[in-house]
């Protein structure tokens with residue numbers, strides 16, 4: 069390290085020393101350097117719905133270009149409340165219980181900053197969406213991890229041990245972060261599993277923060293169950309969602325929290341001073357998007373099912389052991405069949421020599437060792453992108 073670098077290092081917060089830059093976003097940069105097919109980061113390479121794009125264009129043209137109300141444009145908050153009533157049968161007050169943020173990413177960190185004091189603990193199922201680790205650290209909370217174990221046989225589900233979950237809860241626990249449908253595993257938590265979490269939340273007086281951004285991307289007849297709909301959880305849950313995945317607009321940066329009024333007040337304060345507000349014209353377009361008819365959501369899930377069923381056989385043929393997802397748009401795989409030291413050296417080879425970018429499993433675990441035999445692929449891509457990836461993956465066999 070140079071002398072200047074040493075001098076500069078003393079100015080840095082110790083918090084940032086405890087996490088690295090996003091590995092997922094780094095893999096996207098690597099894909100660009102190597103001209104690789106990007107099956108790493110979860111963004112579609114196809115168009116967003118025409119009516120949603122048109123609504124954004126019209127909002128800009130009709131001069132909705134200044135700050136929206138800090139906690140979200142009224143039209144979007146009303147649309148969120150309508151959608152919660154229609155899909156979850158929940159009555160939400162858009163004036164007191166909804167905060168629109170810059171993506172569900174900001175919604176999560178604003179929630180944790182609003183809730184956590186130094187030393188509070190937050191229970192996180194792992195493997196986990198990589199943002200949750202740094203989010204917990206930045207908010208001063210200590211993460212407690214509970215393992216999701218891979219399916220033992222084809223057709224089985226990722227599971228967790230009830231006793232391990234119980235042991236993670238105690239009197240310093242402030243919240244449990246739940247992500248269903250789950251990234252990276254594709255697990256959709258069952259009612260029984262959610263009830264176990266619910267019972268612990270009630271017993272230990274803990275809030276559930278549930279990231280439900282993939283709620284409409286589900287397969288094989290499984291049902292998405294929203295934590296807030298369980299008995300006793302309406303006033304004990306912060307539900308996080310956003311436009312990114314359901315409407316294929318990950319670059320718009322519009323997400324939200326739905327939380328009881330006192331928690332919403334605190335989230336709104338943090339959100340206000342972090343970002344002031346989410347993009348105003350895109351919030352107006354979001355209000356139109358949320359009212360799309362049921363058929364839109366059915367088609368969305370069906371198209372992703374086709375892509376899943378297209379990618380998995382190609383991965384299996386190339387030598388991966390695939391854990392079939394029930395929801396979200398990722399396939400977690402086991403790479404034990406390949407002779408590589410770990411997931412990092414494997415994904416490096418994959419991006420530079422094979423021409424396909426994927427995410428090393430270790431980035432979803434607090435102890436990298438636990439993910440060293442796993443690699444995640446995203447299938448939110450056009451059929452021809454998946455075809456080309458499949459063609460390139462064949463080279464792994466030669």
Ligand SMILES: Cc1ncc(COP(=O)(O)O)c(C=O)c1O
Pocket residue numbers: 110170171172173174197247251279281309310311312318321322323
């Ligand atoms: C589980 C999960 N939550 C949140 C996000 C980010 O969502 P947003 O674009 O709304 O910030 C992602 C993106 O991949 C995700 O997988």
